[in-house]
Amino acid sequence: MKESLSIVLRQLYPxxxxxxxxxxxxxxxxxxxxTNNPGLEGLDITxxxxxxxxxxxxxxASGKKVAVGGYLEKRSLYGSSERFQNEAIRNIHLGVDFWTEAGTPVxxxxxxxxxxxxxxSxxxxxxxxVILEHLEAGITFYTLYGHLSLESFTLWSEGKEIEAGTVIGILGTAEINVGYAPHLHFQIIEDLNGFRGDYPGVCSEKDFKYYAKNCINPNFLVQLPC
Ligand SMILES: [Zn+2]
Known part of the structure; x- marks a missing residue:
């Protein structure tokens, strides 16, 4: 039987x-x-x-550089955007976000x-x-990096081989990223389902089971508590 992607990645990157x-x-x-964070009460974080x-x-206050988190978090960050209207409410976040300065290399x-x-846009x-394709222990899977800058395009061509640690993008500003405080959205995706250059980063309650399985918890890979 094929090992699950989570197990393979944990073994390769302990x-x-x-x-x-x-x-x-x-x-x-x-x-x-x-939506459970009382500190957000009265703040329109959209x-x-x-x-x-x-x-x-x-x-x-914490003396740290990067605010991180958000895997499977239910958020009120997407409410006002037209993009998320006229459909089942999609507010469950499928990746992990790294909130830090625009211009930070990814x-x-x-x-x-x-x-x-x-x-x-x-x-x-x-x-x-940008979406990278990976092959580990016979499993093909993908990683997605969202909210980058326009100059990041100079780093991209389809099929280009990428070594670990190579700069693959630069964090964009709110004007370019489009409408958020600067951050990287990082997501692991097993089946891209035909998507190119895009894949849902949030899902509705109704589709939660499918997406939570197809987009595994990335926290262990980026050294966050799971
Ligand atoms: Zn995100």
Missing amino acids: KGTHVLKDVSSNDFMPLDLS QADVCERYINRLLE VAPIAGKIHSFANN DFGNYGPT
Whole structure:
């Protein structure tokens, strides 16, 4: 029987790896953007500047560089965007977010090749996005990096081989990323289901079971408590 992707990756990367250049897990501060966080009461975090001020205040108080978290978190971050209206409410987050300064270089946590990329530029989407394809222990899977900058496109061509630790993008500003405080959205995806340069980063309650299984918990890989 084929091992599960989670087990394979845990065996290959028992100490985890990194997605931000020159940042270690000592620089991380856990961030709760769930609807259960009382600290968010009265704050409209769908506004990028409000969200950024909230996060920066916490970072300053903690003395850390990067606010991280969000896998399977139920959020009120997506409510006002037209992108998330007229459909079942999608508010469960399928990746992990790294909230830090625009301009921060993003690196490939593991080797692979560039599968596809796109500028998903409708408001509330990912903005510039790249997807890497990986093959480990006979399992093909993908990692997605969203909310990057326009200059990141100069680093991308389909099929380009990428070594672990190579810079694969630069974090974008709210204007480019499109409408969020600067952060990296990182997601592991087993079956891309035909998507190219894009894949849902949030899901509805109704589809939770499928997406939670197809987008495994990435925390162990980036040295976060699971
Ligand atoms: Zn995200």
